[in-house]
Amino acid sequence: MAEGELKLLGIWGSQFVIRVKMILEQKGLSYEYQEENFANKSELLLKHNPVHKKVPVLIHGDRAICESLVILQYIDENWSGTGPPVLPANPYDRAIARFWAVYIDDKLLPLLLDTLKAETEEAKAEKIAGIHAVLEMLEEAFKKCSAGKAFFGGDSIGYLDVTLGSYLAWIRAEERIIEAKLLDETKMPLLVEWENRFLAADCVKKTLPSVERVEALGRVLIAKEREARLAK
Amino acid sequence: MATSNGPVLLDFWVSPFGQRVRIAMAEKGIEYEYKEEDLFNKSELLLNSNPVHKKVPVLIHDGKTICESLIIMEYVDEVWSGKVKLLPSDSYQRAQARFWADFSSKVYECGTRVWKLKGEKQEAAKKEMIEMLKLFEAELGNKTYFGGDTFGFVDTALIPFTSWFYTYETFGNFSIKEVTPKIGAWAKRCMERESVAKALYEPNKVYEFVCFLKKYYGIE
Numbered sequence: 001m002a003e004g005e006l007k008l009l010g011i012w013g014s015q016f017v018i019r020v021k022m023i024l025e026q027k028g029l030s031y032e033y034q035e036e037n038f039a040n041k042s043e044l045l046l047k048h049n050p051v052h053k054k055v056p057v058l059i060h061g062d063r064a065i066c067e068s069l070v071i072l073q074y075i076d077e078n079w080s081g082t083g084p085p086v087l088p089a090n091p092y093d094r095a096i097a098r099f100w101a102v103y104i105d106d107k108l109l110p111l112l113l114d115t116l117k118a119e120t121e122e123a124k125a126e127k128i129a130g131i132h133a134v135l136e137m138l139e140e141a142f143k144k145c146s147a148g149k150a151f152f153g154g155d156s157i158g159y160l161d162v163t164l165g166s167y168l169a170w171i172r173a174e175e176r177i178i179e180a181k182l183l184d185e186t187k188m189p190l191l192v193e194w195e196n197r198f199l200a201a202d203c204v205k206k207t208l209p210s211v212e213r214v215e216a217l218g219r220v221l222i223a224k225e226r227e228a229r230l231a232k
Numbered sequence: 233m234a235t236s237n238g239p240v241l242l243d244f245w246v247s248p249f250g251q252r253v254r255i256a257m258a259e260k261g262i263e264y265e266y267k268e269e270d271l272f273n274k275s276e277l278l279l280n281s282n283p284v285h286k287k288v289p290v291l292i293h294d295g296k297t298i299c300e301s302l303i304i305m306e307y308v309d310e311v312w313s314g315k316v317k318l319l320p321s322d323s324y325q326r327a328q329a330r331f332w333a334d335f336s337s338k339v340y341e342c343g344t345r346v347w348k349l350k351g352e353k354q355e356a357a358k359k360e361m362i363e364m365l366k367l368f369e370a371e372l373g374n375k376t377y378f379g380g381d382t383f384g385f386v387d388t389a390l391i392p393f394t395s396w397f398y399t400y401e402t403f404g405n406f407s408i409k410e411v412t413p414k415i416g417a418w419a420k421r422c423m424e425r426e427s428v429a430k431a432l433y434e435p436n437k438v439y440e441f442v443c444f445l446k447k448y449y450g451i452e
Contacts, residue, residue: 051335051367065327067334077323091310095298102300103284137284 006031007059009045011038013217015109016068017056018207019166023075025203026157027083069101072159084156093145097152100141101163107134108167112174116222124178131182138164139188150197157201165198165208173214177222239264242278242290244271246441248340248392249301250289251431255388256305258427260316272448302333302389309385318385332371332378333389339364340393347403347442348451358404365412372418383425387418391428394419398435399442 008024008031010017024031036045036055048064049057058065058074065074076086087094111130118124145152145160152160171182185192198204241257241264243250257264269278269288281290281297291298291307298307309318319326342364345357368390372378378386394415397408409416422428446452 051331060324063324065324065331067331070327070330070334073330074323074327077326091307092294092296092298094310095303095307098303098306099298099300102303 004061007034008032009034009036009042009048009057009059010055011036012209013214014055015166015170016054018169018209019068019162020056020058020071020075021207022157022162022166022203023072023086025206026201027075027079029075029079029082069098069105069159069163072162076159084153085158086153087159088153096141096145097158097160100138100145100152100160104134104138104160104163104167108164112167112170115178116174116218117225124180128178128180128182132184132187135183135188135191139191142190142194146194151194157198157203161194161198165195165204168195168199169209169211169214170218172211173218176211176215177218240267240292241265242267242269242275242281242288242292244269244288246433246438247288248396249287251392252301252388253289253291253304253308254431255391255427256308256318258430259318259383259388259425260308260312260314262308262312302330302337305333305385305388318388320379320384329379329385332368332386335364336368336386336390336393339390340396343393343396343400346400347446350452354404358400358406361400361404361408362406362411365408365415369412369414372414376421377418383422387422391419391422392432394422395432395435395438399439402439403442 006024006029008017008020010021010033012035021033034042034044036042041053044059045055045057046053048059049055049066052066054066056066056068056071058071060074060078065071072086087097108131111127111134115124115127115131118127141160142152146154149155151157152164157165168183175182183192183195199208239257239262241250241253243254243266245268254266267277269275271288274286278288278290279286281292282288282299285299287299289299289301289304291304293307293311298304305318319329339361342357342361346354346361349357368378375381377383378390401408423432
């Protein structure tokens with residue numbers, strides 16, 4: 001691969017991959033995308049992420065960078081002169097953005113998966129309450145981080161916007177599947193307004209998969225899960 | 233001695249995450265006030281400073297709170313950007329350091345399963361622990377430190393967990409030292425640094441603490 005060329009290994013539905021695509025788009029960086037198949041991982045993936053064997057992997061010339069949040073920071077630092085900054089300039093604001101990004105991935109993803117897998121109405125309700133609690137925390141975080149501006153990152157979409165924003169298709173798809181509101185305008189009005197602004201951005205329109213497509217994938221995954229459970 | 237306007241670290245003596253921050257602060261020569269927290273009876277200050285997780289370490293600086301050990305380390309490296317830098321300056325080296333530092337936290341999570349669980353689950357955790365440490369050995373290679381010639385971000389992130397190896401070995405009935413000698417040698421080199429020697433406790437003390445935890449939580 002030529003020096004300076006970018007290649008992204010990913011899976012279309014992965015939030016972790018989507019957020020990297022969003023930032024690459026926003027920075028106006030051209031890259032080659034390779035769709036991976038988890039049942040049959042490519043040589044390139046196994047070579048460049050031998051530790052975790054997961055996506056996303058950003059290959060930049062002869063370098064491989066793994067872990068989505070590490071990749072976002074790499075793009076920020078390596079192309080600091082191009083496009084808007086990914087992380088804020090101030091060290092404290094950076095620490096806050098990093099804190100909430102870790103929180104989102106730690107809390108939101110397991111809850112979203114557990115809600116889909118919940119076998120009783122009671123279990124489902126408990127998980128939904130858990131998601132609401134997390135989103136309510138993020139509503140408060142938005143107030144502080146945005147300081148009255150359009151995004152967590154301020155005037156432009158940044159690190160925390162794409163970390164949470166990459167979940168939006170999944171959140172809205174899941175609402176259709178479980179027939180319950182997760183991102184509720186009565187409970188998290190600021191986040192819903194932020195969502196509308198976020199979805200209108202070019203870098204998001206080009207990269208976030210449609211809710212319909214994610215819903216179809218979600219239903220397939222649930223069916224497979226049920227089959228596996230019944231087979232035991 | 234730190235003034236009341238200087239940084240304050242809320243911490244717990246044996247917390248490896250707190251030790252990461254203590255080592256980082258010492259390496260960078262930052263004066264601060266250390267406040268020991270009773271994790272079994274958390275203070276108002278801790279609960280107010282870290283309402284989301286209610287955990288240590290927490291750094292209080294300029295009236296603001298910073299939580300999560302690796303995030304505190306990055307903050308400290310950026311704010312006190314003098315001569316000693318924990319992260320390298322090259323963007324790719326920084327990405328590598330962040331990757332391995334993040335991975336090092338899994339050593340603790342895996343180790344906790346080793347001392348808490350029994351049977352198949354414990355065996356799985358033991359296997360995982362050795363695999364992880366071998367990956368770290370490969371990454372270290374023949375370097376003095378993970379940072380190369382200089383002690384850095386990954387060294388700081390990983391070293392506190394080495395004082396827990398004796399505990400894992402004893403409860404897991406397996407040897408970590410024998411199968412990962414390079415890690416042992418690296419740990420010894422790190423322990424020669426004042427910042428590390430002052431922050432870490434003797435493996436026996438850590439073992440005593442975990443025995444206490446097992447009793448407290450009623451784990452066999």
